[in-house]
Amino acid sequence: MTDYLIRGARVLGGAPTDLGIKDGRIVAVAEVSGSTGGAVETIDATGLIALPGLVDLHTHLREPGREDAETVETGTQAAAMGGFTAVHAMANTDPVADTAGVVEQVWRLGREAGHCDVFPVGAVTVGLGGERLAELGAMADSAARVRVFSDDGKCVSDPVLMRRALEYVKAFDGVIAQHAQEPRLTEEAQMNEGVLSGRLGLRGWPAVAEEAIIARDVLLAAHVGSRLHVCHVSTAGSVEILRWAKALAEKQGGWSVTAEACPHHLLLTDELAATYDPIYKVNPPLRTAADVEAVRAGLADGTIDVVATDHAPHPHEDKDCEWQAAAFGMLGLETALSIVQHTMVDPGLLDWAGVAERMSTVPARIGRLADHGRPIAEGEPANLVLYDAGVTRTVEASELASLSRNTPYAGMELPGRVVATFLRGRPTVLDGKLC
Ligand SMILES: NC(=O)N[C@@H](CC(=O)O)C(=O)O
Numbered sequence: 001m002t003d004y005l006i007r008g009a010r011v012l013g014g015a016p017t018d019l020g021i022k023d024g025r026i027v028a029v030a031e032v033s034g035s036t037g038g039a040v041e042t043i044d045a046t047g048l049i050a051l052p053g054l055v056d057l058h059t060h061l062r063e064p065g066r067e068d069a070e071t072v073e074t075g076t077q078a079a080a081m082g083g084f085t086a087v088h089a090m091a092n093t094d095p096v097a098d099t100a101g102v103v104e105q106v107w108r109l110g111r112e113a114g115h116c117d118v119f120p121v122g123a124v125t126v127g128l129g130g131e132r133l134a135e136l137g138a139m140a141d142s143a144a145r146v147r148v149f150s151d152d153g154k155c156v157s158d159p160v161l162m163r164r165a166l167e168y169v170k171a172f173d174g175v176i177a178q179h180a181q182e183p184r185l186t187e188e189a190q191m192n193e194g195v196l197s198g199r200l201g202l203r204g205w206p207a208v209a210e211e212a213i214i215a216r217d218v219l220l221a222a223h224v225g226s227r228l229h230v231c232h233v234s235t236a237g238s239v240e241i242l243r244w245a246k247a248l249a250e251k252q253g254g255w256s257v258t259a260e261a262c263p264h265h266l267l268l269t270d271e272l273a274a275t276y277d278p279i280y281k282v283n284p285p286l287r288t289a290a291d292v293e294a295v296r297a298g299l300a301d302g303t304i305d306v307v308a309t310d311h312a313p314h315p316h317e318d319k320d321c322e323w324q325a326a327a328f329g330m331l332g333l334e335t336a337l338s339i340v341q342h343t344m345v346d347p348g349l350l351d352w353a354g355v356a357e358r359m360s361t362v363p364a365r366i367g368r369l370a371d372h373g374r375p376i377a378e379g380e381p382a383n384l385v386l387y388d389a390g391v392t393r394t395v396e397a398s399e400l401a402s403l404s405r406n407t408p409y410a411g412m413e414l415p416g417r418v419v420a421t422f423l424r425g426r427p428t429v430l431d432g433k434l435c
């Protein structure tokens with residue numbers, strides 16, 4: 001195994017330093033002169049920012065079942081290109097990841113691909129049907145060691161089932177990640193409910209459909225003393241409820257609520273629906289500029305704990321059609337860090353240490369991952385990303401590693417570029433290219 005000497009990297013955006021990597025671990029932080037013994041490759045990282053390898057709590061890899069949209073191989077390549085060393089693979093595959101057998105299969109495919117670690121998310125209910133609890137314990141005890149459970153794509157709307165799920169996962173320190181969407185309030189919904197949905201003639205999706213479920217679920221988590229995670233927070237009202245809920249959890253102890261925001265909800269607004277271009281169709285929908293501002297503020301002050309991509313690949317035939325018929329979802333892995341720089345770092349809402357917290361440390365903690373989200377320090381596993389924040393690039397959909405092309409950022413100029421990603425000391429990306 002080649003050892004590496006990374007010269008002049010700015011760890012968390014700080015002063016330039018050298019990093020030694022040997023046998024998959026960080027062996028030195030500071031001036032490493034000379035050799036670490038053995039074959040050493042030197043990487044000039046002058047001006048580059050070093051962050052711990054990014055961890056995504058919310059990725060759709062589509063395998064098994066929709067290998068025409070993405071596979072574990074291509075999705076984890078996209079992850080590595082985005083600076084990720086671990087992703088949580090959502091359960092809405094075909095078959096659904098609701099048994100130990102399926103989660104082990106996804107986990108094994110991730111190991112074989114080797115571009116980034118894959119941690120399968122287990123379904124909460126059998127077949128995402130919302131009627132019977134899946135075998136949560138068997139998935140937790142499997143080789144995949146599942147800790148995050150979600151029916152994402154669908155809401156666990158039955159409060160009795162949600163309560164049982166929250167109770168059940170306490171036994172193995174699991175967490176329920178809720179796709180907060182009251183189904184009766186969003187039947188046939190196509191975009192954010194507001195002035196614009198009326199004008200465009202598209203069925204509206206009220207903010208309250210998200211907020212009502214979040215409010216209900218934090219009360220349930222408090223009642224049973226469990227861990228709740230809220231997926232893709234998109235409205236100002238949700239941020240307010242979470243702020244209140246976190247204060248309550250702090251005071252009471254014994255339960256917790258965490259939340260994620262997606263890059264697209266930090267940047268894009270419902271105005272884009274006026275194009276009727278389904279590239280902007282996503283669940284939850286793009287909201288108003290005021291919502292975007294509130295989500296950014298929530299992420300800045302820690303009310304929203306993490307950025308998660310909700311990378312949702314779809315083949316062109318499911319997106320290149322009229323709005324009503326198109327699938328919900330957009331790509332996210334390869335542009336996430338750039339969008340976070342653009343929306344949070346460049347405007348001064350977050351520094352690079354804050355980015356590392358929200359895109360590595362905290363998501364790893366929520367997923368109970370031992371070897372990810374660790375500090376860049378001696379003895380730690382060498383999972384890290386080298387990022388050039390000083391360049392701009394034009395996003396070209398055709399150049400993405402993902403098998404799908406449904407990025408809303410095609411043609412946009414975005415800041416920053418992932419130069420290298422290391423997974424346990426082995427580069428998965430070097431010079432901006434897959435290894
Ligand atoms: N986000 C989306 O619009 N779509 C996701 C499902 C989901 O995250 O709810 C998908 O699986 O395509």
Ligand SMILES: [Zn+2]
Pocket residue numbers: 152153154179231232283284
């Ligand atoms: Zn969802």
Ligand SMILES: [Zn+2]
Pocket residue numbers: 058060090152153310312
């Ligand atoms: Zn999702």
